[in-house]
Amino acid sequence: MTPSRPACDIFCRVVDNFGDIGVSWRLARQLSHERDLPVRLVVDDLSSFQKLVPGVQVDRREQMVEGVSVLEWREPLLQFLPPADLVIETFGCELPPAYIAEMASNKPAPVWINLEYLSAELWAGEHHLLPSPHPVYPLTKHFFFPGFTPETGGLIRERDVAGANFNQAKNENPHEFKIFLFSYAAAPVDALLAALDRMNAPVRCTIAHVDPAAKVESRRASQGKNALKSATVLEFVSFCPQIAFDDLLAAHDILFVRGEDSLVRAIWAGKPFVWQIYPQAEGAHLVKLQAFLDLYCDGLAPSANLAMRELWRAWNAADSSAIGFAWEAFLAELPNLREHAVRWSSEQLKMPDLASNLLSFYRKTAKI
Secondary structure, eight states: OOOSSOOEEEEEOOOSTTHHHHHHHHHHHHHHHTTOOOEEEEESOHHHHHHHOTTOOTTOSEEEETTEEEEEOOHHHHTTOOOOSEEEEETTOOOOHHHHHHHHHSSSOOEEEEEOOOOOSHHHHHHTTOEEEOSSSSOEEEEEOOOSSTTSOOOOOOHHHHHHOGGGOOOSSTTSEEEEEEOOTTSOHHHHHHHHHTSSSOEEEEEESHHHHHHHHHHHHHHOTTSOOOSEEEEEESOOOHHHHHHHHHTOSEEEEEHHHHHHHHHHHTSOEEEEOOOOGGGHHHHHHHHHHHHHTTTSOHHHHHHHHHHHHHHHTTOHHHHHHHHHHHHHTHHHHHHHHHHHHHHHHTSOOHHHHHHHHHHHHTTO
16 A cells, blocks of 8 residues: 655755755755655765755765755665655656666555756646656656646745745845855856946845855956955855755845756745856757746836846856946846746745645555
8 A cells, every 4th residue: 555645765966066966955855844754865975965964974874864864875775775655866867776676576666756957948847747667667757847837846845935935034234235146167257246346335245155256366366456446345155054045045135046956046035136057068058048037037027028138148158248238237127126026936936836746746646
């Protein structure tokens, strides 16, 4: 008999940066804390995981972290791991062959999900929940696409997001303009800082992670001792634990974020934001970026729509020559963009979240 409160295994390989483990950990933690499920998270890079969750011990093959059982992805260990009722393979990481064989021997077989990357493209809704029969075993994997529309699997959203709505957070110094900057190495950070220096208001820019920080230090050094001091106050955050990330976003006025997990948190913050999408070969990421802009900008006034698109284009194309003008146009539309950000966040809050949709699909598939 399939249990209504399933044990859950989540498998994650950290391909690059922290998006894979960031999403996997948020989901694991939510299923454990809010749904009271026994959850195991199997991950191949404990060092990256520890940066997000300092309580992780990199020298432990098995450990409990905030109520979630964490296992290091080591094939010999996984050969003896009994499969859970709900198995989530994140981002096509491919389960260990021995684990799949054990899944096939279970009666009934586990519900097997491949959790895909987040996309606003139309095909994500069209492919959501499509089955993929295993070529050897009597198992079926279903593709689960997170997304922004009812046709998809929704977004990760903890209960306190719906209750608190982070856009209500206040700037401790209302006379100071606060910007949060979290970007990949290619971002035109220098050009943005030059634009910030030209603002007629006190500016504080919090810069997260190492690549932009190194760029900024180099820029400041190249100005020389006799150069005019920047009017922008810079703060550097080497790395912010995931549990504190939402509060950090809520304390700023405009958010520059990168990757999938940070995009979703910026949406819940209800603040104007600029998203740097993870770059892919042959510009495939730009199609995804355009799809999200088309969805997000729907309903914006034409001038605000254009201002947002131009700044996002310049930021993702690393077009330093266009940043200054695009930033000024973005600031001119800030009242409209603020109102739109709150409205869009509120509309997303009305839809079922990813964890709810996953468990609904599990119950339907397991015929509970």
